[in-house]
Amino acid sequence: MTESTPVLRHPMSKYIREDRQPFIYCSGCSIGIVTGMLARAIDNLGIDINKTVIVSGIGCTGRTSGYFKTGTYHTTHGRAIAFAEGVKIANPELEVIVVSGDGDISAIGGNHLIHACRRNIDMTVICINNMNYGMTGGQFGPTTEHERYSQTSPRPYGNLEHPFNLVKLAASSGATFVARWTAVQARRATKSIEKAIEKEGFSFVEIIGACPTAYGRMNRLGDGVTMHKHLLEVAEIQNGLPPHEAELDYATKIICGEFVNIEKPEYTAVLAEMQRKAKGE
Amino acid sequence: MPERVMFTMGDIACAEGALSAGCRYLGGYPITPATEIAEWMSIRMPQVGGAYVQYEDEIAAITSVIGASWTGVKSMTATSGPGVSLMLEAIGLAVMTETPLVIVNIMRGGPSTGQPTRGQQGDIMQAKWGSHGDYQIIALTPASVQEMFDQTVQAFNLSEKYRTPVFVLADETVGHMRERLVIPDEKDLKLEYRKTPTVDPKDYLPFKADDDLVPPMALFGSKYQFYATGLTHDERGYPSDKENVQIELVTRLQNKILHNADKIIDVERIELDDAKIGVIAYGTPSRSAKKAIKDARNEGIKAGLLRLKTVWPFPEKQVAQLASEVDHIIVAEQNLGQVYHMVKAVAAPTPVHLMAKPAGMPQLPHEILTKLRDVNSM
Numbered sequence: 001m002t003e004s005t006p007v008l009r010h011p012m013s014k015y016i017r018e019d020r021q022p023f024i025y026c027s028g029c030s031i032g033i034v035t036g037m038l039a040r041a042i043d044n045l046g047i048d049i050n051k052t053v054i055v056s057g058i059g060c061t062g063r064t065s066g067y068f069k070t071g072t073y074h075t076t077h078g079r080a081i082a083f084a085e086g087v088k089i090a091n092p093e094l095e096v097i098v099v100s101g102d103g104d105i106s107a108i109g110g111n112h113l114i115h116a117c118r119r120n121i122d123m124t125v126i127c128i129n130n131m132n133y134g135m136t137g138g139q140f141g142p143t144t145e146h147e148r149y150s151q152t153s154p155r156p157y158g159n160l161e162h163p164f165n166l167v168k169l170a171a172s173s174g175a176t177f178v179a180r181w182t183a184v185q186a187r188r189a190t191k192s193i194e195k196a197i198e199k200e201g202f203s204f205v206e207i208i209g210a211c212p213t214a215y216g217r218m219n220r221l222g223d224g225v226t227m228h229k230h231l232l233e234v235a236e237i238q239n240g241l242p243p244h245e246a247e248l249d250y251a252t253k254i255i256c257g258e259f260v261n262i263e264k265p266e267y268t269a270v271l272a273e274m275q276r277k278a279k280g281e
Numbered sequence: 282m283p284e285r286v287m288f289t290m291g292d293i294a295c296a297e298g299a300l301s302a303g304c305r306y307l308g309g310y311p312i313t314p315a316t317e318i319a320e321w322m323s324i325r326m327p328q329v330g331g332a333y334v335q336y337e338d339e340i341a342a343i344t345s346v347i348g349a350s351w352t353g354v355k356s357m358t359a360t361s362g363p364g365v366s367l368m369l370e371a372i373g374l375a376v377m378t379e380t381p382l383v384i385v386n387i388m389r390g391g392p393s394t395g396q397p398t399r400g401q402q403g404d405i406m407q408a409k410w411g412s413h414g415d416y417q418i419i420a421l422t423p424a425s426v427q428e429m430f431d432q433t434v435q436a437f438n439l440s441e442k443y444r445t446p447v448f449v450l451a452d453e454t455v456g457h458m459r460e461r462l463v464i465p466d467e468k469d470l471k472l473e474y475r476k477t478p479t480v481d482p483k484d485y486l487p488f489k490a491d492d493d494l495v496p497p498m499a500l501f502g503s504k505y506q507f508y509a510t511g512l513t514h515d516e517r518g519y520p521s522d523k524e525n526v527q528i529e530l531v532t533r534l535q536n537k538i539l540h541n542a543d544k545i546i547d548v549e550r551i552e553l554d555d556a557k558i559g560v561i562a563y564g565t566p567s568r569s570a571k572k573a574i575k576d577a578r579n580e581g582i583k584a585g586l587l588r589l590k591t592v593w594p595f596p597e598k599q600v601a602q603l604a605s606e607v608d609h610i611i612v613a614e615q616n617l618g619q620v621y622h623m624v625k626a627v628a629a630p631t632p633v634h635l636m637a638k639p640a641g642m643p644q645l646p647h648e649i650l651t652k653l654r655d656v657n658s659m
Contacts, residue, residue, distance in 0.1 A: 017508070020519065053501045055348075066508045066520070071501040073351065074510035075344060076374050082341035086348025087501055089332050090306050090356065094502050115337040271332055278327035 012039035015049060017069055024063055028216075028224015030183035030209025031061055034128050037186055037207070038099060039068075041193040052095040053087050055080045057109060060134040060211075061101035061127075078109030081116045084123050092122070092268035095197060102129040102143040106164050110142065117173035117202050121267040124196040124203045127166060128183075130211035131250070138214025145250060149218045163248075166206045171243035171260045176201030178243055178260035182208045182231040185256060192258055200266050208254055221250075285464040291429040291456045292317035292359075295385055295449065296325065297464055298433030299357055303472060304383070305331030306356040308345035310338055310364060313397040314453040315387040318359035339367040347371060347380045351509070353475075353500040355437055359385040362404045363394065365411065372446055373412030376534060378509040379444040379488070379496065381475055383436045386448055387456040390641060399641025400453030402564055402615040408448045409593050415531050417538035419545055420448035420593040422563040426460035432590065438473040439545060443537055444495050450592065452615060454565040454643060478505055488530075489516040494537035538594055547590040548599045552578065556585030558656055559607040561600065561624055563589040565643040566613045573649035582657045595623045604628035609656045611636055613644045 010016075016039065025031045042049060049070045056065035058077035065072040075083045080098045088096045098105075105113055105127045113125070132150050133139045140150040140159045143166065147158035171178045177199040181189035189207055196203030210216060210227035221227050231254065238246070239257035246255040287297075296318045299307070307326065309319045319333065326333040331354075336342040342358050349356040360368065365386050375382055390396030391403045408420045419439050423432040433449055440447040478485050478497040487507035490496045499505030512520040513527045521527075538545070552574055553559060562570040567588045574584040587603050589596060600623075604610060610628055612621040613636040621635045636652050638644050 050504055050506075051502050066510060069506045071351070071499070071503070071506065072508045073348070073378075074508065074512065075347075076370050076511055079340065079344040079371065082336065082344040083348035085334070085336075085341070086306065086308055086345030086350075086356070087352055089334055089345070090349035090354040091352035091502055094352065111337050112341050115341070271327075275327045275330050279330070 012036060012043065015039045015042060015069055016067055020067055023067065025060060026213040028210065028212040028227070029060070030130065030207070030228070031064060031128055033183045033186060034099070034126065034207050034209065035064055035067060037190045037193055038097065038126065040190050041197060044190070045194055045197060047095055047197070051093065052097065053084070055084045055087070055096070055098045057100040057104035058135070059101040059104050061099060062104055064099040078104050078107070079112065080104065081109060081112040081125060085116060085119070085121050088121050088123050089268055089271065092272070096123040097197065098123065098125045100127060101134070102127060102131065102166065103133045103141040106166055106169070107142045114169065114173040117170050117175040117204065119267050120174060120176060120202050120264050122200050122202070124193070124205065126193060126205050126207065128207050128209045129166060130209045130215060132211055132215040134211045134214050138211070138218060150215065151218070165246065165248055167204070167243050167246050167259055170204035174202070174264070175204045175260060176262050176264050177203035179258040180206040180208065180246060181256050182235045182254060183210065184228050184232045185235060195258070199261070200269070201264060208248070282467050284466045287462045287464065288459060289426065289462050290317060290459045291423070291426045291451060292387065293321050294426045294429040294462045295359070295433045295451070296321040297462070298430035299383065299437065300325055300329060301430070301464060301467065301470055302355060302434045302437035304355045304357050304437060305329065306346065306349040306354045307333050308336055308342040308349065308356070308358050309333065310336055310342045310360065312361045312364045314389055314400070314456050315359045315361050315385065318385060339364040340371060343368040343371040343384070346382050347375050347378070350380050350382050351501050355381070355441070357383040357385065359387070361387050361389045362391045362407070365404060365407060369411040373414060373416065374511045375446045376412065376416045376418070377511045379498070380446070381440040381444050382446050383433070383440055384446055384448050385433070386450050388450060388452045396641060398453070400565065400615065400643070401639065401641065402452050402619070403639065404450060405592055405616070405619040408450055415535060417535050418448060418593050419443070419445060419538065420450045420591070422450050422589055422592050423455055424564050424567050424588065425455065426458060426462050428590070429455060430462055430464065434470060438471070441473040441475045442495070443541065444475060444498060445538065448593070452564045453641070482506065486516040487518040488514060490533060490537070494533050494540065542594045545591060545594060546596045546599065548596050549588040549590060551586040551588065553585035553587065553603065553606065555583055556607050557583040558585070558609045558611065558653055559603045560584065560586045560611045560613060560649065561589065561603070561620065562586065562613045563592060563620070564615070566615055569644050569646045570613055570649050572646035573653060576646065576650050577653045582653055584653050589620070592620060597627050600624055600627045604631040607631065609634060609659065611652055611656060613649055615639070615643050
């Protein structure tokens, strides 16, 4: 065997299972970028990685949790948030982070998303929205734009349905911190993820990503570089905009920024108070 | 806490059993006839520093229970058949990731919405085969308020010992009947706790089993790093599509239950030593059967009862032994015949007669007595 040549280690590799590299993601995919954002956010905050739990559901983004070197769990499809709620309530000292895709979180897991927002349990949900079901080959989902093509909304028909606007959904369901960025706005998005983790309440961060392999190919949006360049061109930063005005139109305008940052009693804090009262303390 | 005596219902005895076992998390969703467990826990959990959390559906409830269990907190859910139907995918996840938890199913009439306020035993096969793929499960069948307590404690012990979901399968009649309950002094309760790893974190293999086929379980927040996934995984916990990894994993998951079946299975043998006819029953019908065999013996019919307190893993040895002792077996269960098929497979060539009743009122003692007379005259 030959000696391997020493190479510079990636500064975030301390958080990543290097023995599982390379990532399964296609070239041009945004998920690796967002994985880097989360690793940097954890690093910048200096939080104890052993006290951090990372949970994912099913799909391409659902593989994210498995690359982190801490307690990680890969749930059934759509149930990452429900799993994370059990973790946080059973041990409120843990920092609980969900990373999953738009299909996982807003289709099959949509009910858990809105109720977790309403309950206001302290956790951070990072939803990578690539506007289709990538893992299964590119079918339309609840975030696919009207008339866009996919494996199940093929040419010449296009998508019969209309998409969710996830930041509106999370905000109206009661999330206490809501932000949206694109995958190319790495520095701003990382900062928002840090704020989301620090927030004592339910935080929702949507990252608009590119799926050149499926969605991009079927809608002739170009390769990964082209799609990411496009995201930067159409991203428009409007921090503090009322969330119901945070429009998302892939072709022309993606409103980005932090839209909600409010205070509300947090579930595990209220529960702890209830437990003290019940014990007569 | 010292010994306490209550006059209470089975559902509440179950809740108290869970608390005595150390359960501190219940993720639930209201459903008849299991709501009393949720209501009781909503009062009691905060008093012991635990949480009753009511979710948006049973899918969230059971998945949250899996999450809570991975923090090291003993966790449960309580529901009925329709709720279990929604939980089945997650039960497979709990099996695959070897997560200790307890599922209480207060069985009502089915299929579908069925008869919510009437008891039945229609979910025996669902408990065993409901989730997809090959796996084994543990299911206990209490027949009294005291057993609702005792077997809920036992369910937690088995779930912790074998790192597996365990069912408490109680028919609605047991769930809602009121009897005397003795809650033992906590010093007298033998409680099991899952094994946790002791190796250096860098040497930890999260799914490498010990000789008992059960791997030590690291917890969230500990110094151990791990990835647990419903995907087929190797000893490192890493996903694999290799054939040998799949075979080794599903075989071990099966064998950790089956190889320990003798330690798990619990049956009660009543008046069987000289019996010519053996009745097999569990839950409420077993109470009728107990009276029926007594009445039959007063008439000179040598009848006895094998009462199953465990239905999964199935007590094959105990049923085979019974089949070798008696001329006839009668299975009385509140369904159209579920345990019956298991008994028939094991008991052959001894004839097995089914007393089926797919409705709320269990077989009454005089009905079982009539059946005993009929079989005795064969």
